[in-house]
Amino acid sequence: MIFVKRGANGEVIAVSREPLANAESREGGWSAVSGDEAEVLAFSRIISDAANPLESSDLSLVRVLEDLIELLIERSVIRFTDLPSPAQQKLMERRGAREALQRISLLDDDGVI
Template sequence: MIFIKRNARGEVIAVSREPVACDNLEAGGWEVANSDEPEVVAFCCLITESANPLSPSDLGLVRVLEDLIDLLIDRAVIRFTDLPPAAQAKLMERRGTREAMHRLGSFDDTGDVL
């Protein structure tokens, strides 16, 4: 269970995992919410991105690293089995998802999602 506070426009402006110290949550402007509510997720993503200036480039870098790993394997610099089992599983999962999306036509000519 989490607690959120909204501004006058009803937008989430604060999130807390801990109960807020006041006798009446509503009197303090706080309400109970689920962590999977879209407004809560959006607020938490906004905070995470502003707290870490590298966040916006992280997804692009993941794709670069995947391509680099594939290149190293293709050139026999490393073997897929040289990677830790957890890394192998993640790469296989992403490859499977990428192939499924490609079959559905969700990629452009560069391999990026449209």
């Protein structure tokens, strides 16, 4: 159970995992809701982004690192097998996922490549 406080316009302005004073009632704008509501998830994302300003650049940096690793392997600076097994597995998973996405984007409206 999640407890939310809503502003004057009904927008979520605070979220709590613990019942707060009068949270079970509507007094003070608090109400109990399920944690998977779109408004609660959106509020949580906003708070998360504010708490970790680097998070927004993390995904693009991951792609840069993947490309760098591929380049180092391609130029024989390192071998794929030099990487720890968990790193090899993650890179293979991402490579497979990227290839699958690329195949999907090559399909036209008729499903023909």
